[in-house]
Amino acid sequence: MTTTIARPTPAPAAAPRPTVRRTGPSLPTLVGIEMRKSLSTRSGKAMAVAAVLLGPAATAVVAGASTEPLATVTGPIAVMGLLTGYLLIALGVLSTAGEWAHRTVQTTYLLVPHRGRVLATKTVAVALMGAVLGAVSTALTSGVLAVMVDGASWDGAGRAMVVAVVAGAAFAVVGAGTGAAFANTPAALTSLYLVLLGVIPLVSGFKPEIAEKVDPAGAVLNLGQGEQTTQSVLILVGWVVVPAVAGWVLTHRRAAQ
């Protein structure tokens, strides 16, 4: 393919300087920029679309294929919230580890040298995106349930929906923290999914009493159905805090090159 590149324009002799903000970007501005970064690439957009559509699509398939009556919608809403959260992990990982993979972290730190500020705004940004995408997905899932399922109880559905939204935000932040800690997208994703979908289920088969104290999936399902609230909240907080702290520490020590 032949590409014609326009020749650069000779610089004007004494063009006035552009208007420039004297201070750095505010936190809300940075959060908005981080959200736009995540959604300005095909991978980010695809991840967002998948996160929104996976829950309702899976619900439609299961509802259509199932012959058993559904007693309550809280279970399916919580389950689909969890599945959406698993996808939103990837969005979080891409927001942090993705910058290291493409070396765009250099430009980010050149413009905003305080790495803690960058990590904090990325965390807020992915939490907001996780919550919004989780909310949209949950609303669509609930709509599918309302249309396709007759006779199910909607008691507790509001709580389940809130838990699904919180799970979306929490899992996205887990991804962001883990991505910041590893600074390597494949390593972060593999490690997280291996633990969540492999190690914990394996441990639950041998030591269920240990697995139930660390399993975020179980915590989301229990919260969605109003069970073991305190333990479930602590588990999710632990999953959010530990990668975030690890990401914070390692980000500050890592050379950006």
Next chain:
Amino acid sequence: MITVENLTKQYGNRTVVDDVSFTLEAGTVTGFLGPNGAGKTTTMRMMTGLVPATSGTATVDGRPYTELPNPGAVVGTLIDASAVHPGRTGRTHLRLLADTIGVPASRVDEVLELVGLADAAKRRVGGYSLGMRQRLGIAGALLADPPVLIFDEPANGLDPEGIRWMRDLLRGHAARGGTVLLSSHLLGEVEHTVDRLLVIGAGRIVADGQVSELLGSDGTSVTAVDLAGLTRVLQGAGFHVQHGPDGALVVEGAEPAVVGALAASAGIALTDLRPLQRGLEDLFFQLTAAA
């Protein structure tokens, strides 16, 4: 003004930047030369806070880069032109930078026009050539028209017209009072662009001075209609004369004015008379080999 004092970087037992000090004044273009692995890029990364220094300081108008309230408005940096997400369009990439720095969106179109990427702005960066990515990096550095430019190998991927354009850009920036630091392996390009040279070898500054000072040497190159006669006159005056390239005579230790006066007194017509200058390549290899 940029001041670097005793900047050092060690990785374990390996010292990659060793006690580097220099000051960059406004209105100057400084070339930062050195072989691969000499420490140029590491020095630039320490100056911009990307890599923590083991010791020493680097300041921009008296403040470390990381303490500038809006660094992108003060220092335009091009360190790695390929550090762009390939999935973004050129315009989107610059818009994100512009919003972070705090310049109007219209400035994005101005810099795209300036670097000749206006037609490619809507294409994904993954489809850009090396030269286009280089131009995009330059565009990003120029968004705020900052007083300081720090460019690492800016001519990479540029064709001769692009190199000339970049030279005019940088010299124009310095002429308007800006400060430019650029590193390059293209010695010929650096020689025509910079006022001052910093040469680094094995992590240490081995030369720091004006181009004319570093490249000039004590002597004169002269050609004449009667080379043999001129040779006799110069040798008679006590000068050592050698035959140089292209038929010129090389007179060591002689000022051009003295050689001209001797030729005139003997009635010998001169066809060329100039101070003797070393090539930048010779200087580069001499200094970095010693390091």
